[in-house]
Amino acid sequence: MQYSYSRVSLFNDCPYHFKLRYIDKLHEIKQLDANNALLIGSALHEGIEKGIPTMLENYYNQFPVINNAQVHEAIKLEAMAKKVIDFLEVQNEKFTHEYVIDTPEFKGIVDLIIHNEDGTVNVLDFKYTNYQENYMGSEQLHIYKYFLEQQGFKVSGLGYLFIPKVGIRQKNSEDLHQFRKRLDDELSNKEPQFVQVKYNSLKLATFFHNCLKIENAIEYPKNTSGNCFGCKPKFKPDYLEMITGEKGEDVKMALPANKRREKKIDTRPDIWIYGDSYTGKSTFVDGFDDLLFINTDGNTDNTTSPVIQIKDTVKKNGRIESKTLAWQTFLDRINDLETEDNDFKAVALDLYEDLREHCRNYVFDKFGWEHESDGGYGKGWDMTKREFNNAIKRLKALGYQVIYISKEVKDEVTLKGGMTRTTFRPNLDEKSSNFTTGTVDLTMRAFITSEGERKLQLSKERNVFGGGRFNFLEKTCALDMDDFLEVLVDAQEASHAKQTTKDRVAKPARKRATKKKDVEPEPDTNEDGVEVDNNGEELAEKPKRKKRTPKKVEKLVEEEEVDDVEEDDEEEEVATKTCYWEHEATGEIIKVKKGESLAFLATDTFDPSTKAAFDAQETEEEEVVEKPKKKRKKRAAKVVEEPDEEEEEDDEPEEVEEVEEAPKRKRRTRKEA
Structure with a gap:
């Protein structure tokens, strides 16, 4: 098992909650209070390292929607992060932020390494708290010193930078402006405080002894230290797989088998x-x-x-x-x-x-x-x-x-x-x-x-x-099941391609047909890169979705392996269907028809794009030369490659009969308004 300071610390406080998190691996529902310690701490570290704008952007993005409580916490974060940055600038030293120690036996993140002129380093950890005494006996810095020296660092000093909290609340007698003025006054009087820590090798011995206790643990009692926050109702973790009894006791529901699931395209998300x-x-x-x-x-x-x-x-x-x-x-x-x-x-x-x-x-x-x-x-x-x-x-x-x-x-x-x-x-x-x-x-x-x-x-x-x-490629889509499933699959395929195509040509983005009612599709042709067989019929890679009856298509995402030895260099890679690529530097989107060369991907950087983005680019160019709107409409009509879905549904009444045969899923007749 790979240990960390926080993992061992949790075991010392409460073996029961250690087991739920690290052995049972229950899914903890994130607490989204504006002053959540984990979110605040993460944001503060980010602000010190990457700057105030990045900190505020990422802090707000942790929440489903912004509210006044989050604005108040952001005001505090901004004020204190600026003071820490000013404190560090005075030191006039070289810094390494968020250094990761990752060995087979230990993993930890060092908040700040200060590089001294004599080749030694000082190790600094940030604590956003008003209770300094709770951390002075901690093993954390002593453990970091040991593992950093194993990696060749010469650690000459340890210390905490305590960043004070301001916990005032708005009074009933003051409006929002008055409260925020009082908040600014409180923040102006607070300053970070550096406290040096003397190295103690016994702290390191205690840590390794606790690791051995975890290895040999058989029972996992609750709150053995009396300091477990998770055992207090106010701070109790909320696990998705656990319900709470009438007396507040935890009741674990049946867990799935501990087996890895295959990655699939999810078309039935919650x-x-x-x-x-x-x-x-x-x-x-x-x-x-x-x-x-x-x-x-x-x-x-x-x-x-x-x-x-x-x-x-x-x-x-x-x-x-x-x-x-x-x-x-x-x-x-x-x-x-x-x-x-x-x-x-x-x-x-x-x-x-x-x-x-x-x-x-x-x-x-x-x-x-x-x-x-x-x-x-x-x-x-x-x-x-x-x-x-x-x-x-x-x-x-x-x-x-x-x-x-x-x-x-x-x-x-x-x-x-x-x-x-x-x-x-x-x-x-x-x-x-x-x-x-x-x-x-x-x-x-x-x-x-x-x-x-x-x-x-x-x-x-x-x-x-x-x-x-899901990281969607589009900001919005039509309130239509077919359109939603298209962008949902696109998002998952793009995400998977981003992870698995670093050293190979990325899979082209899926081509989305433009839906346009009362417009007949053009006859099948190769002019726009549409695939046809010998009889002139369009080749579909998978069945088209039918209106209001989308299949549960949980398509297995195949992991494409990169061969150590390239295949025959003389075989030029070509597009297997019409695809679109966006140049990373210029943002220009190009269209590659079926059979055309993809050799340009080896000499420059392109990202997969969509047909909709290409059409939007073409429309902008046409507007510059002031082409008539009729021509744009005519061009848009050409991209309709699928028959009208309502007509397709009318041609297959058999599926309606099949639904009626299942009594539990019998569709009700829609009432007329």
Whole structure:
């Protein structure tokens, strides 16, 4: 096992939480509080090394959307980072930031190495805290000295640079401007403090002894030191694979086998989609196959997937009246999904915030409360949170694709300079929202443009709640299942190509056909590089997606190996289909037709691009010479290479019959407005 100071320190504090993190490898849902110590510490280190603008940009990017609390923390970070930078400039020495020690037995990151004129170095570690005494007995710097000297450094000094925190809060009697003025005054009075540490070889011996204890550990008790933050309710880690019992105890759910999974293109990610009313969120989600709607608002006229209504119900048996709360109905349906065989592949919760409110009412009814405060300070809210989070984790553990649907709300955030910005976020409280983002692969906003186009926000925007694990090539896409799946696959293929094609020619970007209704596609031809067989029919590399019935295409991403010995040099590499490349320096996009040479990739740097980007470049050039709009439209019509999908769906009624044969997935008839 490779050890680190933080890993061994956690074992000393709490073997139980060490086991959950490093042995069981549970997935910890990131805490997204504005003053989260890990996020703040990481941002501060980045600001000292790379500058204030980079620090602020990356700090804000850690959150789904910006708010005033984050602006306040950013003000603190900016002020203290500047003071640290000024402190280091006075030293007039050569520095190495974030030096990585990576040996078979140890891994650590040294915040700062100061190179002295005599060839020796000083080792400095930054601590953003007001409690210096908690770190003076630490083994960290002593361990760094040992391993740095193993790598040839001559360490002559150790020390901490303590960066003070300012923890004031806005008073009820002051407005935002007054509070920020008081915050600036507090920050102006704070200065970093350097404290030297004397090397102690016994600290190193203690570290290696603790490593041996980990190797021989059989039992993992809780909080053996009494200092474990994770054992305190306020700082308790939230693991996706673990629910919490009524008394606060941890209950671990069944874990998957410890086997590596093959990398696949994911066309069924877990999604949280939100937007204003009547943007078409539910209709879009209805495009997923084998979907079960769990609906709370009764608005199902525009969807055709099977649906379960979640609402309070009252039954009368003579004079006896029984009531079943909506949340209990939801829990019963989760139990059904856990225990009964079915052929659903996806579950959509519509509306997600309604379920959260049903959960709240359920807890109130159970304990006879009218508000969370009736349960005691903090405990009432915590019980509601626990009940809700446990149910969502149970649903997630079943292996279905899970989709949350919410409405949106708007907020106003005041930036540092006083300018306000409108932000968009789901209609849910902040802590529940942060928990939810940790359970999905992607959070997207649906919206309607001023031209009336329905869109999905894909890229990360500071004022739009969103983000996820995909690096999309486009900022937005149409609120259409086919278009969404195209850009989703493009993002994953581009990400994979970026990792595996450093020493070989990259795989060309996938070609996306432009959808244009009421325009007949041109006859098949080789003029634009379209592949045809001997009969003149277009060759498709894979079946086309049909409207509202996308297949679950979990295509295996094949790892392409780079041979040590190149193949026959005389064989010139050519394009196997029409592809597009963007010159790294100039940004110019070129089009390479099937059969044309790709030799230019060996002599210059190009990145894969898309047909849409190439068309946009062509349009800009045409506008410069003031070509008539008709010609641009005519050219755009040529790129339509697929027949109209609605007509294709009409030609294959057999698939509708197959759906009707499966009673559990029977599509409902859409009601006319």
